[in-house]
Amino acid sequence: MKHARVAYAGAIHHATPHPRGLQLADGRVLAEEAVVWLPPIEVGTVFALGLNYADHAKELSFDKQAEPLAFIKSPQAIMGHRGQTRRPADATFMHYECELAVVIGRTARNVPREEALSVVAGYTVANDYAIRDYLENWYRPNLRVKNRDTCTLLGPWLVDAADIPDPGRLQLRTEVNGSTTQEGTTADMVFDIPEIIAYLSGFMTLAAGDVILTGTPKGVVDVQVGDVVTTEIEHIGRLVSHIVGDEVFGIPAAPTAKA
């Protein structure tokens, strides 16, 4: 089953897919464009993996890691399907990252690899933008790159884990303005989902609502204001975001448009 959280007509609703778009729990059937899509769950701790696809790591000139390169985002950084993502005027290289997001469904500590998928509630699609201009080599990737407002999207649907028997064999694809720019498969992860859960739960307690973004394959390209970016994962969903400029946020033109 697929689940969404949407805002419509003054309230926040649980919704499920419908041939004409989506259906709220109270029976109302609506078009996709008629609602505001929120992240499909209220997230707890959000983890993300860097360099977790060998081809992408090579694309960025990195060798394989000895252990997963994991970092944390704050819940405030997350937004939903069809959201607006800001490209600052001074950015020269801003790219999307299509990622399979794993949603934890129960408290988990010291979970062995073999049992790790049993703590997964479901999956959704993530688009985790990065602006490489702001990268620094201190706790890299630093928060200025990876915890920016509007730069991490989740959705549209949370798909029950029971409906995805093999999360390690899903096709990923990104389109910019309708042209495919990134393709890959979750089979190419350096550390697969059970390994990541075993790794994280080996030194900390995971809880229901925690989310793990599992990394992106190669094929990241610079996106521009006005672009429509669609990150799609087989059986999970198709997540759309719109790149907008500083002026949408009332930020004056350079030279004060930094950061």
Next chain:
Amino acid sequence: MNGYFPALGLGAADAFDRCAATVQRYREISYTRRNQRLAVNPFALPLNDTYLWRCDQPAPVDVPLETARGWLAAGVAVHAPVRGSVYGTLLNDRRALQALGDAVHQPPYKAPPQAPVLYIKPRNTLCAHGTRVVVPAGVEGLLAGAALGAVIGTTACRVREQDALACVAGYVIVNDLTVPHDSFYRPALPFRVRDHSCPMGPWIRAARLLPDPDDVTLSVYVDGIRQQQASTAGFIRPLGRLLQDITAFMTLVPGDVLLTGVPAEAPLVRAGQSVAIEIAGLGRLENHLIPESPSFTGNKP
């Protein structure tokens, strides 16, 4: 429940049946976060004095300092007073950066930090005054990072340095417990985000009671003996500047806590020892460190 699925309260029986199983699952997923929310936005009114959350009470209260002190002296246990996102600032103490010497110009860093170097203490790390904190097996001890936590009271997006302190509701003592590590190149999750590695409390004190957050004295006591005394006065970015530089790219919301920085040379605390952090005007945050039990296997499914 109704806050999440308000439609379910409207009596749509068939919709309820269709969604009952889903709702149960959502209840689990949302549970922890929802509980956090109870304390995430408590600052609709400015804080008066001393804001704390007794474990035997359903919600936090704002009372005179003497009342709060009396409760602690009587053995009342407290929760962490707030449960928003906690952001730490690395290397904001000039001496901590200087201690790295020329290494800041060498690989892997290649250049000194430009923007504030931040990290997140996620929800599993949060705990209270009095919580017993486990030292992981195989680790000699934890560094006691004394920090002043600025508790955000109003949403802060692209604030200017000169206005920034207006978004701070109050201040809290934080002990940013860290497994010692030498490299700051990669986000150091196994060192930074151990369970209960972020005690805070025992209370928040209203911002007006700490007029200059850029000149407070932090003291660390291990088993009652002072091991460190430092000041926020030597920090590279004062709090207002930190808030300006951070909210330039990420919005802080009520209940979030920003640590202004941990002084260089944090003392090591071992299992079996107690650690206390004092900040004049705020109080004293004390925790005991205990060894990891060999039988502890967590909550396996």
